[in-house]
Amino acid sequence: MLPTPLSKLPDIGGTIFTEMSALAQECHAINLGQGFPDYSPPEALIQAVSEAMFQGLNQYAPMAGLPQLRNAIASKLQSQHGHAYKAESDITVTAGATEALMCSLLALVHPGDEVLLIDPAYDLYEPAIRLAGGRAVRIPMHPPTEADPVFRMNWDRMLSALNPKTRMLVLNFPHNPTGVTLKSEDLDALESLIEKQPILLLSDEAYEHIVFDGCSQLSPVSRPALVEHTVLVSSFGKTFHATGWKVGYCCAPAHVMAEIRKVHQYTIFSVSTPMQAGIAAYLSRTDAFSGLSNFYQKKRDRLVSGLKKTRLQPMHSEGTFFLLVNMSALGQRLEKEMAVRLTREIGVASIPVSAFYAAPNRPESNHQLLRLCFAKQNSTLDLALERFSKL
Known part of the structure; x- marks a missing residue:
């Protein structure tokens, strides 16, 4: 018999990033969820x-x-x-x-x-x-x-x-x-x-x-x-x-x-x-840092411009390679439910912002927001926007 309690984190499972990336792979979806680029280092x-x-x-x-x-x-x-x-x-x-x-x-x-x-x-x-x-x-x-x-x-x-x-x-x-x-x-x-x-x-x-x-x-x-x-x-x-x-x-x-x-x-x-x-x-x-903000701002702006033609409302991002979108035009529901639905139905994975709160299912943790990663090739972003346009 193993000693009990065994776990120091009994309520902790896999992260939302692992979960949504696995779902993206299962559904052959574009992964705008987990924060990693789909292009190589310099x-x-x-x-x-x-x-x-x-x-x-x-x-x-x-x-x-x-x-x-x-x-x-x-x-x-x-x-x-x-x-x-x-x-x-x-x-x-x-x-x-x-x-x-x-x-x-x-x-x-x-x-x-x-x-x-x-x-x-x-x-x-x-x-x-x-x-x-x-x-x-x-x-x-x-x-x-x-x-x-x-x-x-x-x-x-x-x-x-x-x-x-x-x-x-x-x-x-x-x-x-x-x-x-x-x-x-x-x-x-x-x-x-x-x-x-x-x-x-x-x-x-x-x-x-x-x-x-x-x-x-x-x-x-x-x-x-x-x-x-x-x-x-x-x-x-x-x-x-x-x-x-x-x-x-x-x-x-x-x-x-x-x-x-x-x-x-x-x-x-x-x-x-x-x-x-x-x-x-x-x-x-090399001056390794000087062009990074401009490089990513072009990607942010590309994604924002495309999203304005969809039912998802882009919010302003001041930094990082993430952009929040308001999904309330699609109906009021838990953010994770919508993230899973969009992955399965249109083939684009995102991260529910509620996952960053202590109690993701509570109303105060759900502001109808999803997080998208724009550290992707332009062709990847364009394909995701094409799919979002079908909403």
Whole structure:
């Protein structure tokens, strides 16, 4: 007999992304659900990784990451946000943003701690908090209305949720799934929050280089009052159309990073050496980030333009490679029911936004919204729009 209880997460099953991708495959549907491109990384980057392999860089990398890649990350962040991270002590290369987030939460959240999440929230956060022994406290955004058709932060409610058990706030901007970005007034609100109670900030910035309409990405690390409280996480996989490579990074003050590395070294120890070497070489040879926002904005605009000819109403996306659509013209029903129906009946898979809430089936989690991924070839987007036009 196995000991009971066996599971630490008895109510957690497969993710909505796995479920909808499997349904898309079963129905031979176009997968605009799970967030991965259907095109390859830059050829020069693939060549740089291949060169690293042929040069013999195929054994373990240093636990914290290759020095040349950490130096490149430090230089990028200095230029981007004006903060000088020390490559030796403040930066760790991780197995994607996922591992960076998991290690940060396991290292920094103690049993009984409360961690604030912004609803709708990416589905990794709460299970990781629970594994660390903490409790997630979810603070809903103001949902879109006809008069104000965007999600907005509820900072008053966030401030009122602070108590002696509050340990951390998880940020995710540009925001998945809503596409909202941080504004200067949001950073002001974060400064007020930190002044009231000096908690940690875990800032998931996986879509940092995908921000639209001439705007710049704002991060809490750009503010001196916030940077010492912040763990910044990002993803080369999202940036370079290489999600399967699973290479990301984590940045924090040295004394905080020392704790994160304690978990990292016993989780995977180190990340793929040729991938790290190839990315570092690619970054040294090219301006790798400058064209990304424009590249994705063209795809966003293509999808928006096509959707306006259908019964799905596109909402505004300020960043990420996701776009929300309002499906209320098709009738009022649970978002997941509609996502499954569209996959089966017209052959396009999406993700219900309700899946990012704690209780997906409740009315307050269902705003008649579906999330579409536009990180796809133009031919893929055009075929999906053709199918949507049949609604």
